[in-house]
Amino acid sequence: xxxxxxxxxxxxxxxxFGATRAELEAYADKGYEATVEELLYPERLPDLEYDLLExxxxxxxxxxxxxxSRQLWFYRMIVGKRPLEEKMALFWHGILCTGDAKVLHGRxxxxxxxxxxxxxxxxxxxxxxxxxxxxxxIFYLDNWMSHKGSxxxxxxxxxxxxxxxxxxxxxxxxxxxxxxxxxxxxxTGWTYTGHIPRYPYGRYDWQFLYDPADHDDxxxxxxxxxxxxxxxxxxxIIVRQPACARFICRHLYNxxxxxxxxxxxxxxxxxxxxxxxxxxxxxxFDNNYEIRPVLRVLLNSDFFKNARFSRVKTPxxxxxxxxxxxxxxxxxxxxxxxxxxxxSEYMGMELYEPPTxxxxxxxxxxxxxxxxxxxxxxxxxxxxQTDLPGIKDIVDRLMSRGAMSPKEFVEGCLDLIGPVEVTxxxxxxxxxxxxxxxxxxxxxxxxxxxxxxxxxxxLQMIVSTQEFQFA
Amino acid sequence: MTTTKKDPVLVVVQLSGGNDAINTVIPYxxxxxxxxxxxxxxxxxxxxxxxxxVGFHPAMGPLKKLYDEGKVAVIQxxxxxxxxxxxxxxxxxxxxxxxxxxxxxxxxxxxxxxLDPTKExxxxxxxxxxxxxxxxMLPGVPVASVANLEAYGLLPGIEEQEQxxxxxxxxxxxxxxxxxxxxxxxxxxxxxxxxFKGADILKTVPEKYxxxxxxxxxxxxxxxxxxxQTIIADVGTRIFYTTSPYNSFDLHGxxxxxxxxxxxxxxxxxxxxxxxxxxxxxxxxxxxxxFSEFGRRVKDNGSGTDHGTGGVAxxxxxxxxxxLYSEYPSLTPAKQADGDLQFNYDFRxxxxxxxxxWMGLDSKPIVNGTFEQLDLYA
Numbered sequence: 105x106x107x108x109x110x111x112x113x114x115x116x117x118x119x120x121f122g123a124t125r126a127e128l129e130a131y132a133d134k135g136y137e138a139t140v141e142e143l144l145y146p147e148r149l150p151d152l153e154y155d156l157l158e159x160x161x162x163x164x165x166x167x168x169x170x171x172x173s174r175q176l177w178f179y180r181m182i183v184g185k186r187p188l189e190e191k192m193a194l195f196w197h198g199i200l201c202t203g204d205a206k207v208l209h210g211r212x213x214x215x216x217x218x219x220x221x222x223x224x225x226x227x228x229x230x231x232x233x234x235x236x237x238x239x240x241x242i243f244y245l246d247n248w249m250s251h252k253g254s255x256x257x258x259x260x261x262x263x264x265x266x267x268x269x270x271x272x273x274x275x276x277x278x279x280x281x282x283x284x285x286x287x288x289x290x291x292t293g294w295t296y297t298g299h300i301p302r303y304p305y306g307r308y309d310w311q312f313l314y315d316p317a318d319h320d321d322x323x324x325x326x327x328x329x330x331x332x333x334x335x336x337x338x339x340x341i342i343v344r345q346p347a348c349a350r351f352i353c354r355h356l357y358n359x360x361x362x363x364x365x366x367x368x369x370x371x372x373x374x375x376x377x378x379x380x381x382x383x384x385x386x387x388x389f390d391n392n393y394e395i396r397p398v399l400r401v402l403l404n405s406d407f408f409k410n411a412r413f414s415r416v417k418t419p420x421x422x423x424x425x426x427x428x429x430x431x432x433x434x435x436x437x438x439x440x441x442x443x444x445x446x447x448s449e450y451m452g453m454e455l456y457e458p459p460t461x462x463x464x465x466x467x468x469x470x471x472x473x474x475x476x477x478x479x480x481x482x483x484x485x486x487x488x489q490t491d492l493p494g495i496k497d498i499v500d501r502l503m504s505r506g507a508m509s510p511k512e513f514v515e516g517c518l519d520l521i522g523p524v525e526v527t528x529x530x531x532x533x534x535x536x537x538x539x540x541x542x543x544x545x546x547x548x549x550x551x552x553x554x555x556x557x558x559x560x561x562x563l564q565m566i567v568s569t570q571e572f573q574f575a
Numbered sequence: 576m577t578t579t580k581k582d583p584v585l586v587v588v589q590l591s592g593g594n595d596a597i598n599t600v601i602p603y604x605x606x607x608x609x610x611x612x613x614x615x616x617x618x619x620x621x622x623x624x625x626x627x628x629v630g631f632h633p634a635m636g637p638l639k640k641l642y643d644e645g646k647v648a649v650i651q652x653x654x655x656x657x658x659x660x661x662x663x664x665x666x667x668x669x670x671x672x673x674x675x676x677x678x679x680x681x682x683x684x685x686x687x688x689x690l691d692p693t694k695e696x697x698x699x700x701x702x703x704x705x706x707x708x709x710x711x712m713l714p715g716v717p718v719a720s721v722a723n724l725e726a727y728g729l730l731p732g733i734e735e736q737e738q739x740x741x742x743x744x745x746x747x748x749x750x751x752x753x754x755x756x757x758x759x760x761x762x763x764x765x766x767x768x769x770x771f772k773g774a775d776i777l778k779t780v781p782e783k784y785x786x787x788x789x790x791x792x793x794x795x796x797x798x799x800x801x802x803x804q805t806i807i808a809d810v811g812t813r814i815f816y817t818t819s820p821y822n823s824f825d826l827h828g829x830x831x832x833x834x835x836x837x838x839x840x841x842x843x844x845x846x847x848x849x850x851x852x853x854x855x856x857x858x859x860x861x862x863x864x865x866f867s868e869f870g871r872r873v874k875d876n877g878s879g880t881d882h883g884t885g886g887v888a889x890x891x892x893x894x895x896x897x898x899l900y901s902e903y904p905s906l907t908p909a910k911q912a913d914g915d916l917q918f919n920y921d922f923r924x925x926x927x928x929x930x931x932x933w934m935g936l937d938s939k940p941i942v943n944g945t946f947e948q949l950d951l952y953a
Contacts, residue, residue, distance in 0.1 A: 111719045178707045446705075449705075450705045459679075460677040462676065471762070471766050472717070472766060472769070476767060477774065481732070484730050484733075488732060529749070533749050548709065561738065567744055568749070570760055570767065
């Protein structure tokens with residue numbers, strides 16, 4: 105049973121944002137594969153009740169400002185019942201990047217992420233097509249300024265370099281500069297309506313517009329195939345490429361399994377687990393470029409199950425998993441989302457504002473001396489509050505185990521907050537810390553409240569460890 | 576113990592949002608100003624004249640006083656090529672010195688690396704604010720980022736002293752490098768120890784501070800006070816950074832009132848900061864740079880201004896040769912760049928000036944090239 109819980113916790117950290125112990129137990133009863141299936145079909149799970157939420161937070165209705173959208177997104181990740189849907193939105197947002205600092209149209213930027221929610225597990229072809237038609241993207245990468253006879257290559261280039269294939273694989277380039285130009289030509293005339301000045305009446309929603317008069321309908325040769333290609337044809341050609349399968353599967357591996365080198369190095373540095381990538385590539389081609397079957401293979405694989413704690417948690421994962429752990433919203437909506445919505449930014453990840461079109465760098469680059477302190481301090485502040493329902497639950501469960509040694513106490517805390525696996529050295533240091541706290545009695549009311557306090561302090565030490573920074 | 580000569584310190588204040596250069600250093604001598612700014616104009620007699628052509632906004636009295644003392648250099652027409660008027664992108668260019676491509680290394684990250692190549696002092700660079708600005712980022716270079724000096728450090732929430740000492744002791748042991756850890760773990764150990772050491776150094780800073788100067792009640796003023804405390808405590812910090820929050824200079828509307836309010840604050844906090852340093856005989860050691868990512872359109876939009884290109888930067892310090900630098904770009908419609916001031920001085924030259932003439936560093940590897948410097952120091 106404890107082993108089931110450890111594996112289930114791993115699955116939920118990756119395919120979701122962690123879970124309380126009670127939720128993990130319920131998933132474990134259901135079984136691993138059944139849980140994977142449930143997660144893979146978020147649309148069958150209940151959605152949030154927006155009408156109700158917007159009565160608390162009216163800014164969440166209009167979503168004109170990214171601050172409001174960001175709070176709502178974090179709230180969805182924390183409270184929503186569709187963890188994988190949110191995880192996929194985060195996954196695609198980090199690859200198919202748009203930053204609102206340039207778009208300056210919060211509702212449109214948020215609408216792009218909404219599109220990732222509905223399309224994120226479906227066919228890559230559909231997703232890329234929707235992306236090419238997405239007004240925020242058309243503005244972000246200047247495709248609205250790309251015209252017949254006078255192309256702007258920005259979108260054409262990033263579609264190949266950052267959104268679908270990467271510059272190269274196995275040391276070989278995936279496309280040429282001519283392919284970039286031909287790609288950009290194929291997307292001329294893909295623009296949007298609603299260029300109304302921002303002031304004084306606010307912005308109108310943008311709509312995709314295909315303008316045949318501005319489309320370059322001439323013959324193009326793209327990746328060796330010649331025809332009068334339009335944008336849709338280009339995407340058809342792209343998704344058939346082995347380079348595309350490699351690129352997307354590597355991203356999935358990086359996000360769900362274990363940290364890979366940064367994307368810019370992929371042309372020269374091979375995947376960390378080539379056999380795993382090949383398995384995923386096969387699933388991609390066997391299933392008509394659908395993402396869901398690839399993830400099914402991934403989540404049920406041994407390479408996934410054996411990859412516990414091999415990714416540095418992203419700031420968004422850190423924030424969401426902690427608020428879930430302490431079960432802050434157990435009794436329903438309450439104030440606090442404003443500050444929670446900013447926290448990930450303080451740790452180095454501002455949703456809706458990826459630092460560049462390359463997205464965030466994953467892995468150890470999340471951690472610098474400023475962000476590490478922010479992570480530890482913020483997290484310690486939450487887990488030290490033993491009156492919060494999730495922490496109180498840990499205290500109660502631990503107390504029900506009766507008398508225990510400092511070692512058993514530490515192991516109990518590590519188990520209930522994760523389970524978290526730590527090195528021998530860390531375990532020894534934590535036990536010594538516990539020993540300094542004196543005996544762990546719980547016969548009087550006073551002793552029980554001292555015990556709760558010690559649990560809070562031990563959890564604070566655990567969240568400060570290196571090990572806890574990994575998912 | 577004898578005091579050693581202090582090393583020069585650079586303070587950078589980022590005025591986020593795109594400050595309206597035209598209503599900061601006002602070209603009141605140019606009749607085009609009054610034509611182009613029907614709604615947003617400052618009458619000539621209110622302008623704090625710096626010359627018979629330009630003058631400070633009337634809210635900038637304290638800065639005018641410093642200017643008259645010869646301590647403020649006004650860099651006119653500052654900008655960079657191919658500005659696309661995006662806040663994000665433009666700020667990124669100022670942070671990375673790369674106008675033509677996306678880059679990840681910050682110019683001050685490189686500066687800190689060159690100031691302290693062996694990483695002896697983990698607080699060589701300090702940001703006051705939340706989150707680390709791109710300008711300070713460079714993999715492997717430790718930079719402290721402090722939101723509140725009084726409560727800075729690891730696990731500030733643990734108030735009971737004995738408990739806290741025990742927690743910190745455990746932390747240092749957990750983060751001590753061990754034999755068989757992975758590269759990521761080794762990096763984490765190092766970062767954890769850097770953060771811990773930085774916190775240890777900085778937490779002593781407020782204890783050593785006493786001053787008669789009272790700063791205003793806004794976040795940059797509070798952060799500048801923390802900087803003064805840090806400089807006075809002499810912990811070896813050479814680069815300080817802070818940011819005016821929320822893109823507050825982005826005044827598309829209600830600009831007349833808001834511009835005055837913003838610059839009242841800026842002028843006061845700059846003056847308070849230098850008063851504080853003077854009270855501690857440290858005025859000679861500090862240069863402050865104030866910049867914004869771009870200027871605004873020449874023409875107003877009725878109540879504000881939209882994103883433009885060419886801007887103005889200020890350099891303040893006792894050692895600075897005050898005065899007007901570079902040319903004020905022409906407001907003559909035919910000479911505007913598509914409705915904007917045509918920038919005529921590349922900000923990378925200003926960085927190079929500060930790095931070479933003030934910090935004593937080779938600027939080429941930091942600003943990625945050679946740019947025209949100003950003669951800013953006596």
